[in-house]
Amino acid sequence: MDMDKEKLAEILSKHLEWLQHRGNGKLAELSCAYLREIQLDHVNLSHANLGHVDFRGSELGYIEFRGSNLGGANFSDVALEYADLSNADLRQANFNGANLYYVNFSNADLEGADFRNTYLEHVSFYGADIEDVDFTNADPHYTDLLEEDF
Numbered sequence: 001m002d003m004d005k006e007k008l009a010e011i012l013s014k015h016l017e018w019l020q021h022r023g024n025g026k027l028a029e030l031s032c033a034y035l036r037e038i039q040l041d042h043v044n045l046s047h048a049n050l051g052h053v054d055f056r057g058s059e060l061g062y063i064e065f066r067g068s069n070l071g072g073a074n075f076s077d078v079a080l081e082y083a084d085l086s087n088a089d090l091r092q093a094n095f096n097g098a099n100l101y102y103v104n105f106s107n108a109d110l111e112g113a114d115f116r117n118t119y120l121e122h123v124s125f126y127g128a129d130i131e132d133v134d135f136t137n138a139d140p141h142y143t144d145l146l147e148e149d150f
C-alpha cells in the first residue's frame with residue numbers, strides 16, 4: 001500500500017488520539033505500507049499494526065514502537081536513532097545494513113530477525129528473544145549482547 005504524506009499524517013494523528021484515549025482516535029493500521037526513504041521524528045506508534053511495513057532507506061528518530069506488531073517489517077538500510085521497540089513483535093524483521101543508535105529492543109520477540117551487516121551502538125536486547133537471529137558481520141558497540149551471540 002503506497003502512502004502519501006497527508007494520509008500518513010492523518011493516521012499518526014488519529015493513533016496519538018487513540019493512545020491518549022481522546023475523541024475519535026484510532027489504532028494505526030499500517031501493515032504492508034510502503035514507507036521507503038521517509039523521515040519520521042518524534043512519533044509514537046506504540047501498539048500499532050505495522051506488520052510487513054517497508055521502511056527501507058528511511059530515517060527514523062525519537063520514535064516509539066513499544067508493543068507494536070512489526071513482524072516481517074523491512075528496516076534494511078535504515079538509520080534508526082533513539083527508538084523504543086520494547087515488547088514489540090519483530091519476528092522475521094529485516095535490519096540488514098541498518099545503522100542503529102540508542103535503540104531499545106528489551107523483551108522484544110526478534111526470532112528469525114536479520115541483523116547482518118548492521119551497526120549497533122548503545123542497543124539493548126535485554127530479555128529479548130534472539131533465537132535464530134542472524135548477526136553475521138554485525139558491528140556492535142556498547143550493546144548488551146555477548147560475543148557468542150555473533
